[in-house]
Amino acid sequence: MQQLGMGQAVKQALQEEMIRDPKVFVAGEGVGVSIHDNPMLPTAGLLKEFGPRRVKDTPVSEAAIAGLAVGAAVSGLRPVVEIMFNPFFTLASDMIVNHAAKLRYLSGGKSTFPLVVRIKSGAGFGAGCQHSHNLEAWVAHCPGLKVVMPSTPADAKGLLKSAVRDDNPIIFIEDMMLYFVPGPVPEEEYLTPIGKADIKRTGTHVTVVTWSKMLGVALRAAEQLALEGIALEVLDLRTLVPLDKETLLSSIRKTGRLIVLHEATRTGGFAGEICAVVTEEAFSSLKAPFRRVTGADIPVPVSPPLERFYIPSEESLIRAVKEIL
Amino acid sequence: MQVSKEKKLEMLRSMLLTRRFEESLTELCGTEGKIPGMMILCTGQEAVGSGACAALSPEDIIIPNHRSHSHLLAKGADPGTLMAEVYGKRTGCNKGKSGTLHLAVPEVNALCTTTVVGGGLPISVGVAFAQKYKMENRATVCFFGDGAADEGSFHEALNLASLWDLPVVFVCENNMYAGAQRMEEHTKVKDIADRAAAYAMPGEVVDGNDAVAIYKAVLKARERAIAGQGPTLIECKTYRCRGHGEIDHQLYQPKDEIAAWKERCPIPRLSSEMLSQGLITDEDLRKLEVEANALVEEAVRFAEHSPYPEPEEALEDVFVS
Numbered sequence: 001m002q003q004l005g006m007g008q009a010v011k012q013a014l015q016e017e018m019i020r021d022p023k024v025f026v027a028g029e030g031v032g033v034s035i036h037d038n039p040m041l042p043t044a045g046l047l048k049e050f051g052p053r054r055v056k057d058t059p060v061s062e063a064a065i066a067g068l069a070v071g072a073a074v075s076g077l078r079p080v081v082e083i084m085f086n087p088f089f090t091l092a093s094d095m096i097v098n099h100a101a102k103l104r105y106l107s108g109g110k111s112t113f114p115l116v117v118r119i120k121s122g123a124g125f126g127a128g129c130q131h132s133h134n135l136e137a138w139v140a141h142c143p144g145l146k147v148v149m150p151s152t153p154a155d156a157k158g159l160l161k162s163a164v165r166d167d168n169p170i171i172f173i174e175d176m177m178l179y180f181v182p183g184p185v186p187e188e189e190y191l192t193p194i195g196k197a198d199i200k201r202t203g204t205h206v207t208v209v210t211w212s213k214m215l216g217v218a219l220r221a222a223e224q225l226a227l228e229g230i231a232l233e234v235l236d237l238r239t240l241v242p243l244d245k246e247t248l249l250s251s252i253r254k255t256g257r258l259i260v261l262h263e264a265t266r267t268g269g270f271a272g273e274i275c276a277v278v279t280e281e282a283f284s285s286l287k288a289p290f291r292r293v294t295g296a297d298i299p300v301p302v303s304p305p306l307e308r309f310y311i312p313s314e315e316s317l318i319r320a321v322k323e324i325l
Numbered sequence: 326m327q328v329s330k331e332k333k334l335e336m337l338r339s340m341l342l343t344r345r346f347e348e349s350l351t352e353l354c355g356t357e358g359k360i361p362g363m364m365i366l367c368t369g370q371e372a373v374g375s376g377a378c379a380a381l382s383p384e385d386i387i388i389p390n391h392r393s394h395s396h397l398l399a400k401g402a403d404p405g406t407l408m409a410e411v412y413g414k415r416t417g418c419n420k421g422k423s424g425t426l427h428l429a430v431p432e433v434n435a436l437c438t439t440t441v442v443g444g445g446l447p448i449s450v451g452v453a454f455a456q457k458y459k460m461e462n463r464a465t466v467c468f469f470g471d472g473a474a475d476e477g478s479f480h481e482a483l484n485l486a487s488l489w490d491l492p493v494v495f496v497c498e499n500n501m502y503a504g505a506q507r508m509e510e511h512t513k514v515k516d517i518a519d520r521a522a523a524y525a526m527p528g529e530v531v532d533g534n535d536a537v538a539i540y541k542a543v544l545k546a547r548e549r550a551i552a553g554q555g556p557t558l559i560e561c562k563t564y565r566c567r568g569h570g571e572i573d574h575q576l577y578q579p580k581d582e583i584a585a586w587k588e589r590c591p592i593p594r595l596s597s598e599m600l601s602q603g604l605i606t607d608e609d610l611r612k613l614e615v616e617a618n619a620l621v622e623e624a625v626r627f628a629e630h631s632p633y634p635e636p637e638e639a640l641e642d643v644f645v646s
Contacts, residue, residue: 025458053458058485059481059484059488061481061484061485063477063478063481064447064478064481064482064484064485066447067446067448067450067478067482068451068485069451070448070451071388071447071448071449071450071451071452071453071455072451072454072455072458073451074436074437074448074451074452075436075451075452075455076455076459077454077455077458077459094478095444095447095448098439098444099437099439099441099444099448103437103439104642104644105422105642105643106419106422106423106427106429106437107419107429107431107437108417108418108423108642109641109642110418110429110431111431143643144643167645168644
């Protein structure tokens with residue numbers, strides 16, 4: 001099986017969907033000619049392959065990029081636009097929150113907005129809080145948007161292909177550190193369904209619900225805890241909206257213990273939603289209080305020890321597991 | 326350029342229809358509980374929608390703003406389903422989800438209306454991009470007010486539309502007020518059309534109460550757009566004869582100013598021109614008025630007799646399932 005980083009897997013998904021459907025086009029800042037000459041990045045080489053009609057470098061204009069997606073989608077195209085860093089989402093947010101998410105509803109279901117906004121996210125590269133700020137909980141709070149956050153290259157490819165074919169606006173959040181972590185990706189064509197969580201490791205003692213880059217932290221912690229006879233079940237949510245309650249609740253009914261692990265900051269984070277759903281719908285199965293292991297409530301700092309302090313670690317997860325066992 | 330009698334009749338008809346439609350809304354708003362939410366009217370500004378839409382083909386797309394009644398009716402939207410939507414009825418064009426403010430009528434290529442000031446501008450760029458991408462022979466008209474020209478989205482949209490030579494016509498319906506602010510209180514420029522120069526596109530000031538002049542300007546801009554020569558900014562200078570919304574008592578608008586602009590009403594302006602040119606008779610004009618009144622009467626009757634949606638219908642249409 002081919003070994004790809006998540007960026008390369010995303011690129012394969014884009015290539016396949018662009019070949020399959022001439023209505024698909026890609027736009028954003030540096031999606032054609034980039035200051036980063038790196039083949040591991042998701043849009044590297046796309047301009048050469050598909051030409052400037054379908055790979056559109058835009059000005060530094062996030063509102064226009066998102067508006068381009070909204071207008072092109074309602075006109076029957078299938079735009080895949082890129083927001084270079086998650087904090088820049090705020091500059092596009094009127095188009096996404098007030099328009100992409102709401103215009104179908106406002107039309108009484110007459111208009112559709114089949115668009116994908118790919119957002120590059122995550123801390124860990126020392127760029128500071130205006131380039132690193134995970135805002136998935138913001139978008140998950142807006143009815144009308146689906147929110148996808150893949151953790152592995154294989155999932156990223158299959159989920160992005162599904163996203164491009166979906167008739168709804170999809171916020172597709174990629175952690176940039178995962179671009180450089182190779183993983184197996186099937187050679188043959190496949191789709192990964194949006195709205196289905198995936199148990200990445202089965203266990204009996206504690207369910208760790210996580211997504212995106214934190215999957216690696218959870219799996220490494222699980223390895224260490226296995227040595228002590230503690231079996232973590234690692235549930236990769238993959239999609240925040242729609243939430244796969246069935247997989248979530250059945251795991252909780254099995255283990256009786258819940259930890260939610262995400263890189264985003266704690267207050268108002270999506271862990272709160274998971275804990276609320278589990279408490280409302282599976283309270284009687286819980287053998288212990290839930291725990292949240294999250295980024296601290298601070299802007300992401302630059303200095304390496306400070307940034308490391310911000311990002312949840314195996315140690316912090318293991319500590320939480322032991323607190324509730 | 327000669328404008329045909331048929332075109333002039335089309336504009337006169339749609340102005341009369343919009344005026345009567347809104348007069349009835351003014352009356353209905355006086356009845357407690359009849360019309361939900363805000364009521365934003367374009368009374369006195371009808372020439373903008375009527376003149377611009379008369380220059381378009383049915384396949385051309387419009388993106389209206391919150392003051393949309395003239396845009397939509399001139400584009401051919403059905404007054405009955407529009408009125409039912411304003412009432413919040415299930416038979417409304419958007420099943421009661423939109424009300425008067427966000428009317429979407431894709432059947433006449435009014436794909437979406439946004440109430441976010443300036444929100445339609447980037448969307449119109451996307452719509453025009455799709456037209457160019459699909460190599461269609463049609464254009465997009467984006468309607469917005471003078472206040473929208475202060476938004477960042479105005480800059481981003483005009484810059485990108487110009488850069489990519491997109492087939493979009495930006496029609497600024499400058500009614501001299503953004504909320505309670507007179508134009509000189511919210512911008513230093515005298516003509517918003519001057520801003521076109523910043524994006525290397527043509528900018529033109531047009532008398533916003535002269536439907537024929539607006540028709541001519543939009544027709545020219547549309548031809549330019551379809552020829553692949555890019556966007557145009559047209560500023561139609563008109564006047565907001567009513568408040569921002571119907572709750573607004575217009576205390577900040579001088580009474581003599583309102584009165585003077587009412588004298589310049591776009592409807593008698595066109596009808597008297599047509600009468601003096603011998604294109605219509607007084608009898609014809611009376612018939613046109615009767616026609617418009619009958620259409621609106623029927624629209625109100627339809628809305629009145631339509632059911633409200635069931636409460637649970639609120640859950641529908643969030644996602645495509």
